[in-house]
Amino acid sequence: MRSFLQTEEWLKFQESTGQKVWRFDDGKIRANIIKLGLPLGKSMLYVPHGPEIDFDHIRSGVKNELSGFIKYLKDLARQEKSIFVKIEPASDVVMELLYRRGFKRSSKQIQPYRTVILDLNLPEEHLLGKMHQKTRYNINLSEKKGLVLEEGHDIDIFWKLLKQTAKKDQFSTHPREYYKKLLEFFGDGGKIQTKLFFVKHDSKPIGGAIVMMYHNTAYYLHGAMDREYKNLMAPYFMHWEIIKKLQATGYKSYDFWGVDSKKWPGVTRFKLGWGGELKELPGSFDMPVSRLWYLIYSLARRVF
Secondary structure (H helix, E strand, O other): OOOHHHOHHHHHHHHHOOOEEEEEEOOOEEEEEEEEEOHHHOEEEEEEOOOEEOHHHOOOOHHHHHHHHHHHHHHHHHHOOEEEEEEEOOOHHHHHHHHOOOOEEEOOOOOOOEEEEEEOOOOHHHHHHHOOHHHHHHHHHHOOOOEEEEEEOOHHHHHHHHHHHHHHHOOOOOOHHHHHHHHHHOOOOOOEEEEEEEEEEOOEEEEEEEEEEEOOEEEEEEEEEOHHHHHHOHHHHHHHHHHHHHHHOOOOEEEOOOOOOOOOHHHHHHHHOOOOEEEEOOOEEEEEOOHHHHHHHHHHHHHO
């Protein structure tokens, strides 16, 4: 199944946030391309979870088709004064083909390349049985604390919770307007939908999650918690209630969207505890267009 990051809807959303975007589609290769800013007034072109290659419709040979696509990327990068192109393919086959044609592995990822995916086709008792014992225990504990899960729309409440979480866990956030637009842009019943959930205690929101639905998969994109209520085990309650809602409406998978034991050890343990399948994507690959500036960029990243 194609990634939501390679849909035309996602590209239009990126454009609505002020990014410059392009769509390559010759019927055989498809790619969303986003221009991202770099220090010193430089930029790069970025292809998230792509390109996608339709091997069944390629008649003249993959090599010729890829050569045309790479030429397009290089010409566009020069036109936009971008110093390199970054791709993060969702397919090992696509990665191997592009690696042979000048793309080299990068240690700098934009999207997480490891994630945990829960199979929602399983009945509740099977899901509980696959969980880590501590996860199952904390769900049972949270269900006795008087917590309630509700769908909401107040971005200011979520933003306040998110800022607390980001400060505590030391990660950077998007601007407030990004989350507001994410909920509004995909809130009209299109192919991609987003929902904001709050977990409440005594009617007070103490945690929240932005979940995106595309095709038959739901993605846990952004979450926040008030640590003053840590003893209530609200994250366990929130996700378990979301999972049951998704099952009831026919979704097949719940993607926890990103694990990394080095960068986010606590979050990673939490997500792995749900007993889902650990999925790993090929990673990130760069193709320099201006070799001098790419060298300067690479050296600067090592220093800073």
